[in-house]
Amino acid sequence: MINVNEIMETIKMIDEEYLDVRTITMGISLIDCADADIDKSCAKIYEKITRVAKDLVKTGEDIEKEYGIPIINKRIAVTPIAMLLGVSGGDPLKYAQTLEKCAQAVGVNFIGGFSALVQKGFSAGDEALIQAIPQALAQTDHVCASVNVGSTKAGINMDAVKLLGEKVKEAAELTKDRDCIGAAKLVVFCNAPEDNPFMAGAFHGVGEADCVINVGVSGPGVVRSALAKAPKDLPMNELADLIKRTAFKITRMGQMVGTIASKRLNVPFGIVDLSLAPTPAIGDSVAYILEEMGLETCGAYGTTACLAMLNDAVKKGGVMASSNVGGLSGAFIPVSEDAGMIHAAQEGVLTLEKLEAMTAVCSVGLDMVVIPGDTSAEIISGIIADEAAIGMVNSKTTAVRAIPAIGKQVGDELSFGGLLGSGPVMRVNTASCTVMIQRGGKIPAPMQALKN
């Protein structure tokens, strides 16, 4: 029999500590939609997505009401569109518009997969797709783009890094009247996971099944609240145990939601992504968890150590709670989506340099950082290259989602609204890296790649 305390604890987690399932993401393979005629290819995509995902939103909403657990987003991730473009040729924007139509038809919040995987080089379709990303993001509301420019196995494609610096800037410029939202929908990855349910970087990897359901959990507020009750002299290892216990419960809930969704939609269950994904709501912040561990402000010395422990404890707690763990799994540190990070950045305690160090131990990378609009494309490429290098050498996913705030300077702010939040423009080191970026070529794979 369930006891009253357990009922109260669950209700409190949901009502006061913002516990939610962040996303149910349906991964759909579009390989069988490829056609040498781009219009036929687009028609097949529309038919397939609107057929297999037609009940996704309703199923999510039903589960939400029956189990009393908020499911914030229902999303779709598709096969990297560059692969279809490689077969069909033609104007990549046709694909972006088709995906947008699909998103509107089935009512999802986002559709990810306007993507290319170019860690080792460009194949047919890749370069054309990357060139089209800024326009695609400006012309659509729901489409998200990502490009994988490096991996531990392949090294870093510096030609792609150079190109992406330009595209990030262009994406912001084309949407400067809408708070540069274009750049917020573009992620540049190293070691991109193929089953990530979180946006903007979700795509359906080529090794995946035809259609799967992946679930991304959340719950920084719950972890923070558990830590807030701990006495100030509790040793760090005991804090880690508290985090593990909380992460276990959060993940069990995600596992349950995923299992039910997969059964009702008659689609195999893929993975649970055990992530602490913050929202701008006060209290639902990863930075506050770190501060609860004993830091005055996130960004102070000790932040990287606290984040490393948090990231690890979340995985240890979650892994036993789920049959299949995947995606990014860990603690996200997006600046604009996290009230504590925003505050720390405004105070000047959290700098881009500190964030870069934190990305060596968090689950992704430099996420939702707003930089001055006059930052050169080469410097953005430099930021991407540094992040990719951290990911490549440490065999982990890293990413850059930087938003150049066109026409704005340090001290100004961009406001995206909703879950994307708002972020202060952060100072960027402006020393030039132009010659290095212009070299292009590749950074060879590190020794870590030679595991066989």
Added chain:
Amino acid sequence: MKAVVSVLGKDMVGILSDVSNECAKANANVLEVTQTIIQDMFAMFMMIDITKLNLPLSEFSVHMEETGKKKNLVIHVMHEDIFQSMHRI
């Protein structure tokens, strides 16, 4: 299949009868009731059988939430599996 109905709010006359009345209308059998009053606050938990519910659980849940709002009560209806999965291995 069972669900948990939780009712939280300021104590007043008729809460138990109102909530059980709504359950009866939906053909949900009340299996167990626990209630306490801490100072002025009323907290009640009901385990109900939902196998013969005459409307979808999602609609019943929304209906109960709205019923609660009219009387300044917070009412949640949640499938028991969420508690089982979060608190039991």
